[in-house]
Amino acid sequence: MNEGASEHRAPPSAASLIEAMRDIGYTLETALADIIDNAISAGASTVSINYDTTGSEPWLAVIDDGEGMSRGDLLTALRPGSRSPTECRDGNDLGRFGLGLKTASFSQARSLTVVTRSAGATSAARWDLDFVVERDDWVLQLPPAFELGSTPGLSGLGASGTAVVWQKLDRLADATSGSSLTDHLLDRLDSARRHLELVFHRFLQGEPGLRKVRIRMNGRDLRPFDPFHLKSAATQRLPAESIQVAGQKVDIEGFILPHHNKVSAKDWEHYAGEGGYLKNQGFYVYRGGRLIIHGTWFRLARQSELTKLARVRIDMPNGLDAFWKIDVRKASAQPPYVVRERLRALINEIAGPSRRVYTSKGHVSATNSPATLWHRRANKGQVSYEINRDHPMLAHITEALPDGHASELEAFLKSVERAFPIDAIFSDAASDPKSVSSPSLPSEDLEAVVRLTTAALRDMGIPLDTVLADLARLEPYRSSWAAAEPLIRKSFQDMDDKNV
Structure with a gap:
């Protein structure tokens, strides 16, 4: 550099920067999604993810049947930052920075080979991080620097399309995997499958304005996961x-x-x-x-x-x-x-x-009915639940208690209210709502509850139709309505016959 020069070139170290590019934050899931983006942008109708996790040197290949690339286009695509993010793209182009193919691949493997076919010509190039580090220069390897025939996973490449092959998979599993390496790799690939079924679900299922794309993993078709459950009439x-x-x-x-x-x-x-x-x-x-x-x-x-x-x-x-x-x-x-x-x-x-x-929960809660067991109270933003002291059964029990025992019952009811397991119910319902249910009421108990409740409601002057409408929306009658309804009608009929 000349003394007094106003400019100085400071190119990055290839060895340092290419290692740093591995840690942008990709996971296996997001890395595979980026490679599939390129395949869809190239007009592919089928994308196959093939891999071998059992050999001494595991590999993974993503192969598409898109339009492929010429040799010049391939070399451009493998140059980091091949396209500016400010450049206008086709509406169907899923790319962004011109970095995805490289950074996604480097995040998982130390060797990236791309083989592409277009217009009857086959072109290939390879980024080998060990080679770049050794040379400390941005040097792509081209055949015959490596033998194309020894590159795994190319059997699925057709007359046109592109194969992206990852080797030296040092990031797919760490050294602590030991003898469980294969199982660990398969677990990660299975997680990636679920991720791709969500990310590309609209391409997998096909919809107006989007080309339907088939994605496979080792011969198994991915199934679209629609997060909006549109096939359900209840959505x-x-x-x-x-x-x-x-x-x-x-x-x-x-x-x-x-x-x-x-x-x-x-x-x-x-x-x-x-x-x-x-x-x-x-x-x-x-x-x-x-x-x-x-x-x-x-x-x-x-x-x-x-x-x-x-x-x-x-x-x-x-x-x-x-x-x-x-x-x-x-x-x-x-x-x-x-x-x-x-x-x-x-x-x-x-x-x-x-x-x-x-x-x-699919039903209306008749909280104003005399037969309601629980009342919901809201006061200054605080919500509490109290046992209905006017419930006919409770009134019947209280009247039958010896002198002095009514206050003991009231103390017990307050203890039940204070011990209401709100946190446990909330936790159970949040984690698995279908697992939370009320125990069924034995038939003899249901009959006793119906008899006492309907007798009290009838004495209050409430007609049968109103009683049926109220109790049909309340537990424990609602969940056993097939048995409860005839019992209610019979109870009213028995009382009518008794009064004749």
Whole structure:
């Protein structure tokens, strides 16, 4: 460098930077999703993820039947930062920074080989991190520097398309795996499968405006996981709307998933997704039909047990990447101000129906009926539950007690109310609502309860039709209504016959 020079070139060390590129934050799931993005952008209709985890040198290959690349396009695609994020892209292009292929692959493997076929020509190139570190230079290897025939996983590559092959899989499993290496790899790949079934579910199932894509893992077809459970008639769809951002349209639609008593136990468990309903509520942001972020309210609201059935689909075009601050991994986003403000107002509109679905249990609670066992009391934001002291059965028992024992019964009832297991019930219902149930009432006990209750209600001048309507909505009668209804009618008839 000359003394007094106003400029100085400071190229990064290839050895240092290429190692640093491995730690941008990719997981196996997000890395595979980035490779599939490239395949879909290349017009692929089938993407196959093949792997061998049992050999001494495990490998993984992602093969598509897209349009492939020329030799020049391949070399450009393998150059880090091959395209500017500010460059205008085709509406179906799922890429972003021109880094995904490289950084995603480096995050999992020390060797990346890309073999592509187009117009009858086959081209190949390889990034070997050990070679780059040794040379400390950005040098791609080309055949015959490596033998193409010895590269695994290429048998599925057709007349056109691209194969991305990972070898030296030092990040897929750590050294502590030991003899369980194969099982650990398979566990991680199975987790990746579930992730891809969610991220690309709209391509897997096919829908207007998106090309249907088949994705396979070692010959097994991925099945779309629709987080909105649209196949269920019990799923509520809220009115869709659009917001204009920089002249482009962002589509928003809210959904309320069915309550657990409206779906099968298998569907309830399935649509909870990994992490459960509480974690997976919130906004689902799609870019070009591909899910990029989900399970967040963008700090506009807290995740709540009563809103856990609410999910909102947001569709954005790739032309708004800069406004949404899409990151390299396409796993993080921030809504622009105009969208954020609309979403803030939308949360309350969506949360209301979600709370009603989750708390309704499918029936109306007749809290004003004399036969109600529990009263809900709300005072200054505090909610408590009290035993109905005017319940006919309780009044009957109290009247029959010897002098002085009524106060002891009242003390016991207050103890029951104070010991009401709110925390345990909330925890059990949140983790597995179908597991929380009331014990059934034996037939002889049900008959005694009906007889005492109906006698008291009739003495109060309440007609049979009103008694039937009230008790049909209350426990313990509602869940045993087939047996309770004839008992109620018989009790009234017996009392009528007695008074004749």
